[in-house]
Amino acid sequence: MVKELKRKHRLDMLGLVETKRQLVTRFDVLKIWRNGCAEWEYVESDGVSGGLLLMWDDGFFKMGNCYKGERWLCVEGILTENSINCAFFLVYGAHTRDxxxxxWEELSYIGGLCPGACCFLGDFNEIRQVEERRALESLPLSAQDYKNWIHDMGLVDLPISDRKFIWFRGQSCSRIDRVLVSLKWLEAFPETRLRGGPRGLSDHYPIIVEEKRLRDGSRPFRSLDSWFTHEGFLRMVREEWKWLGEVQFTDKLKALTVPLGKWHKDNFGDMDKKILKFEEEIQKIDDMVGNGSYDGTVEARKKALVTCCGKWYVRKELHWKQMSRSRHAKDMDKSTRYFHNLASVRRRNNRIDTLVINGRLVRNQAKIKITIREFYKDLYHQERSLEVGFRDGLVERISEEDSLALELLSSPEKVKEAVWDYCESSKAPRCDGYNMNFIKKCWTDIGSDFTAAVLGFF
Structure with missing residues (x-):
């Protein structure tokens, strides 16, 4: 079985599981790698059973440490292109629970010795879900041990987009081969993706690991809670709302996305660069203080810089907390990195890289979007229903009191109470990207014009 790591269509690392070789020589490696620039480490087989071989381009990775077990191989070192410290684990899982x-215990121990980004790949001989093995009704106890180990290690199971099962033998098939990465890995390589290669004569499909950014068009509009921390945001919304004039509420919201997008780019674009600039300025003042250049002006400037930098820390935290959609956000300490990693994992799991359309596997993002949109338009289109009159005997006459109650319009207070009590602030009621936090705060600030429009909206 083969595990490949590719970058820009170039093979950088290759892992082989079940080599059945007790000795691997340079001659063996050159027959596979061919260009002569390979380094490698291996675990010998037990007779003709097992065996691991990990090879890599010496210009891609510089090994610092190597750890070996009977069923796993770990190389730790530096990626030469970006100087990132990382560790690659090639695994061939055991067969019995014990x-x-x-x-799992050995890998946990070695993982603790590797502080950088970690990537575990190979044949784990275990599944995580019932759906990962055909005709299985319940998970074995060893599967729960496996899931607990993944959770305790803080690993993310990367999905493979173009196939459901990886291993086939007769009528049996399952997904026992996978790639697990740490959050540090996703932080360094947020666009890591998996796809299957041709199986050939093997009973395993090879897994190809790639780091690439897919071009999927412009991002949809989404209102951000962090905007409300800016002193001029609501004033801008109020002015733009009045300028749009007397048009339908939904059209007005749609038109508002253009000035909001421009305002976001001007005021919230490149948050990391803004924070870095403030940090550099604070560092300069600290250097001045260290050199003895300190007076009231310097102190006042430092306080102002610290205050501004603190505001951007809060805005960044609010942004990634919203993107992560964490259910435990209120209970968490301030941890922007934690929410950033959650958002990255969620975005990756929600992405549709490939789709079977009319029996063909399609990767074109534009075609995938069009197909999905047309599918749901057809699914939810309005059908003509039979008209039923009161005289058909299906509806009884209601009292005059009930009739008047049904015709009464809801008061703004009732609508506001329903919106405030039953609509979660982070959720958007429509696909236009405006969440309830935006609706609530603009209702309070803008006043009657916005309120009247919202009444018609709900």
């Missing part, structure tokens, strides 16, 4: 527990 043996698997030993492997």
């Amino acid at each position: 043996e698997k527990r030993v492997v």
